[in-house]
Amino acid sequence: MAHTNFLTDNPAVYEAWFPDLEHVAARFTDDVVRRFDGGKDLLDVGCGTGRDARWWCEHGYRVTGLDSSPAMISHAIEHCREAEFVVGDMRSFDLRREFDVITCLDSALLYCHENSELEAFLARCHDHLRPGGLLIAEARNGAFFLGNTELLDGIAERTLSYDGQQYSSRTRLWIDHAAQLLRRERRWRLPDDDELVQRSAWRLLFPQELRYFTEHAGFEVLALFDEPGPRTDTPWSADAELSERMSGDRLHLIARRID
Numbered sequence: 001m002a003h004t005n006f007l008t009d010n011p012a013v014y015e016a017w018f019p020d021l022e023h024v025a026a027r028f029t030d031d032v033v034r035r036f037d038g039g040k041d042l043l044d045v046g047c048g049t050g051r052d053a054r055w056w057c058e059h060g061y062r063v064t065g066l067d068s069s070p071a072m073i074s075h076a077i078e079h080c081r082e083a084e085f086v087v088g089d090m091r092s093f094d095l096r097r098e099f100d101v102i103t104c105l106d107s108a109l110l111y112c113h114e115n116s117e118l119e120a121f122l123a124r125c126h127d128h129l130r131p132g133g134l135l136i137a138e139a140r141n142g143a144f145f146l147g148n149t150e151l152l153d154g155i156a157e158r159t160l161s162y163d164g165q166q167y168s169s170r171t172r173l174w175i176d177h178a179a180q181l182l183r184r185e186r187r188w189r190l191p192d193d194d195e196l197v198q199r200s201a202w203r204l205l206f207p208q209e210l211r212y213f214t215e216h217a218g219f220e221v222l223a224l225f226d227e228p229g230p231r232t233d234t235p236w237s238a239d240a241e242l243s244e245r246m247s248g249d250r251l252h253l254i255a256r257r258i259d
Contacts, residue, residue, distance in 0.1 A: 006188055006196055011049045011075035016162045024230040025105050026055035029136055031238040032254055036222055038134040039100025045090050045125070046108025050076025050083065057082040066093055091120040098130045106231070107139040110202035113181060115213075118203070122217035129257040135219060140182065141226055141251035142204035145175060151249075165191035180204050207246045210253060219255035226250060 007014040020026075029052070032038070040061050044053055047065030049072055056063050063083040067073050068090070076085045086095070090104070091112060102125050112118040125135050145152075152173050159168040168189040176183050181201040188196040211221050226248030228234035234243075242252075 005069070005198060005200070006190075008048075008069040009071050011072050013160075013162055013167065014072075015049055015051060017160055017167075020051060023052070023055045024236065025138075026052040028138075028230040028236045029101075029103055029105070030056070030059060031236065032136050033101055033134065034238070036134055036254060036256070039130075041100040043095070043099040043102045043128060045093075045102060045104045045121075046106070046111075047076060047085065048072050048106075050080040050085060052103075052105070053083040053085075054080045064095065064099070066090070066095075091117050091124065093124055093128075095128060097128070099128055099133060100130060101134045101136065102129055104135075104137045107202055109137050110139050110182075110205065113179070113201065113203050118205075118213055119217065122213060122219070126218045126257055131257055131259070133257045134222075135214075135253070135255045135257070137253040137255075138229060138231070139205065139210075139251050139253075140202060141246065141249060142180070142206045142209070143246050143251075144226075144249045145182075145204065167191065175204070176201070205251070207251060210251065214253065214255050218257060218259045220258045221253065221255050223252070223254040225252050 007017060042056060042061045042063050044063060044065045047053060047067045050065055053063040053065050057080060065076055065083055065085045066088045070087050073085045073087050109121060112121050156171045159166060170187045172185045174183055180203060182204050183201045185199050190196060207224055211224055214221055223242055225242040225244055226246050227243045228236045228240045229250050229252050230236055232248060232250050
């Protein structure tokens with residue numbers, strides 16, 4: 001059985017594997033937009049199944065979603081008719097319009113493995129934002145792995161029962177220090193008893209490294225913090241105090257286009 005990526009090839013299973021019944025990522029974005037006086041015209045880079053877009057559309061946003069997975073985009077179009085969705089590469093997209101807000105959540109920006117790719121992504125964001133527009137990004141924090149091995153110790157096993165079928169995985173993470181990547185190997189046991197091995201990787205960015213690239217792309221960094229957030233131990237709230245310890249697993253960037 002051939003798959004580009006099992007979960008992104010199967011969006012319904014993806015949503016069951018990563019449930020977000022409280023819409024924490026979408027609510028986090030909405031609170032950040034309100035806190036930093038953003039607008040309602042939003043581009044979601046790495047939009048996935050369009051789950052966040054559905055919530056945003058229900059709350060007054062005009063949403064465009066971009067993702068490199070045709071299967072994800074097809075699912076998003078089917079389940080969120082109010083938004084526009086396009087297949088595109090985050091490093092080279094050109095939608096020929098500007099937005100008030102661009103989001104890049106759940107470590108999507110870390111698929112930019114090389115410095116040149118990160119620079120290209122930030123340039124695309126800069127060119128697609130109106131002057132004063134907001135960039136909101138969320139990703140794993142490279143600084144978390146300085147002396148912290150809790151995500152690297154052992155193999156994580158998980159099983160999901162969905163729609164009468166069972167999906168199981170064994171996941172191993174390790175750091176490729178030379179490439180500055182967090183690498184993952186996931187071994188699937190699928191309902192037809194097929195086995196599938198998939199490998200992927202994320203760039204490990206340190207807080208000041210991300211600040212440097214963002215500022216040199218023509219942005220003012222308004223906030224850079226580890227907690228709270230939509231995927232942290234400390235729940236996000238609209239009036240939350242932002243922590244700049246930078247030792248947490250997640251990193252959150254809020255930046256404004258300044259030129």
